[in-house]
Amino acid sequence: MTELQDHRPASRGYPLPELIESTSISAYAETVFGHLRRADQRRWAAAYVRGLLTTPGRKSARRLAAQLRAGATGAQSLHQFANASPWDWTPARHELLRLTERRTQVRAWTIGVAVLPKRGNHSCGVHQHFVRSSGRTVNCQVGIGLFLSSDTAHIPADWRLQLPEKWLDDDELRARTRIPEDVRHRSPAGHALHLVDSLTAVSGRAQVPVVADTSHHPTSGALLATELTARGRDSVIAVPHGLRVVPEGQRLVARNAPDGVLTAGRLLELLSPKGVTATAPGLGPAPASRADRLVSALVRLPGRRGLSPGVYRVFARRPAGTPGVGRVWLTSLVRPPLHELLPLVRAQSGTAAALADLTENYGPRDFEGRSYPGWHHHMTLASAAYAYRRLEGGTGAVDAVGGAGAGRYTG
Numbered sequence: 079m080t081e082l083q084d085h086r087p088a089s090r091g092y093p094l095p096e097l098i099e100s101t102s103i104s105a106y107a108e109t110v111f112g113h114l115r116r117a118d119q120r121r122w123a124a125a126y127v128r129g130l131l132t133t134p135g136r137k138s139a140r141r142l143a144a145q146l147r148a149g150a151t152g153a154q155s156l157h158q159f160a161n162a163s164p165w166d167w168t169p170a171r172h173e174l175l176r177l178t179e180r181r182t183q184v185r186a187w188t189i190g191v192a193v194l195p196k197r198g199n200h201s202c203g204v205h206q207h208f209v210r211s212s213g214r215t216v217n218c219q220v221g222i223g224l225f226l227s228s229d230t231a232h233i234p235a236d237w238r239l240q241l242p243e244k245w246l247d248d249d250e251l252r253a254r255t256r257i258p259e260d261v262r263h264r265s266p267a268g269h270a271l272h273l274v275d276s277l278t279a280v281s282g283r284a285q286v287p288v289v290a291d292t293s294h295h296p297t298s299g300a301l302l303a304t305e306l307t308a309r310g311r312d313s314v315i316a317v318p319h320g321l322r323v324v325p326e327g328q329r330l331v332a333r334n335a336p337d338g339v340l341t342a343g344r345l346l347e348l349l350s351p352k353g354v355t356a357t358a359p360g361l362g363p364a365p366a367s368r369a370d371r372l373v374s375a376l377v378r379l380p381g382r383r384g385l386s387p388g389v390y391r392v393f394a395r396r397p398a399g400t401p402g403v404g405r406v407w408l409t410s411l412v413r414p415p416l417h418e419l420l421p422l423v424r425a426q427s428g429t430a431a432a433l434a435d436l437t438e439n440y441g442p443r444d445f446e447g448r449s450y451p452g453w454h455h456h457m458t459l460a461s462a463a464y465a466y467r468r469l470e471g472g473t474g475a476v477d478a479v480g481g482a483g484a485g486r487y488t489g
Contacts, residue, residue, distance in 0.1 A: 103127055119159070186422050187289070233469070241257070
């Protein structure tokens with residue numbers, strides 16, 4: 079799954095959104111947060127979203143309140159709304175799903191992982207996490223998100239907070255950060271499956287493939303693929319070169335694997351002279367040249383219970399003039415031509431870019447509360463602001479004042 083460490087520069091302004099079809103932020107927030115029972119809760123939701131959209135730099139409650147001109151108690155009220163108020167974030171996320179499905183042609187559900195650095199050890203779920211992209215261990219929260227990916231946008235629809243076992247085994251920690259009793263430890267792949275299961279139950283559209291990057295996890299990709307197949311869901315998953323596979327009907331490979339098992343990377347290297355010419359951009363950040371080749375093979379996955387009942391395809395790009403193959407992908411889509419899978423591969427890099435934008439400009443790392451509900455509230459509000467920008471806003475201007483009034487939130 080795409081893992082991103084937040085490394086935002088000090089302060090960067092962001093263009094204010096243009097209002098489309100007379101849709102205001104207040105009306106948008108009324109739609110997304112219309113399930114909130116009280117009118118003042120809905121007003122503060124609109125104010126929070128407006129603040130996230132219009133406040134440059136750090137999105138602390140104090141800075142949001144100053145941007146909104148919400149009065150002397152505005153910062154306390156915004157903080158209380160996000161961290162202490164007992165409102166349910168799930169209906170808002172479901173509304174974001176439905177809104178995105180109405181406004182875009184969703185082609186994939188993509189999994190992204192946000193690494194949110196924190197000072198101290200009091201924020202819910204904070205732990206030491208090794209970030210492979212930087213080669214450093216950071217003190218952080220880790221959020222696993224499901225994005226709805228189209229040709230034009232990647233919208234965050236739901237989130238899970240990675241909780242190490244120490245946070246779940248300590249009754250005092252659970253009580254202090256208000257972790258619900260039914261929340262249990264899950265691996266990142268387990269969270270991804272939970273996200274898929276939860277949103278499948280409320281989606282109103284035909285199922286689309288699930289795309290994820292597990293290239294740094296030895297077994298997560300195979301687990302995720304087989305579990306999704308069992309759910310009747312197609313997938314396209316980046317996997318390590320060392321993923322163990324059993325080639326399906328490849329005599330050439332049999333001579334190189336007497337026990338029938340090869341790594342996916344080695345299999346594709348053996349077959350790469352027979353690859354097909356790429357007709358679309360490559361499988362990653364760098365575009366493929368015309369001489370680049372796509373190579374694929376049909377495989378089954380070995381496991382404790384024998385071989386997977388389903389047949390999968392592994393594929394990769396072999397850059398011209400270089401040994402080996404690039405990133406390896408595992409997919410349940412064995413019938414479509416290879417070039418038809420490339421938009422799904424690009425959905426993963428598009429989600430990584432969206433995750434960077436969300437983290438840098440919409441405040442996920444700036445939340446100052448320490449509770450489990452507070453984290454979910456803040457991520458929901460940040461996702462709503464991001465979705466507004468992508469689905470409803472452009473490059474015009476929006477009034478940065480209003481929506482909250484000068485009152486104090488009491489919920």
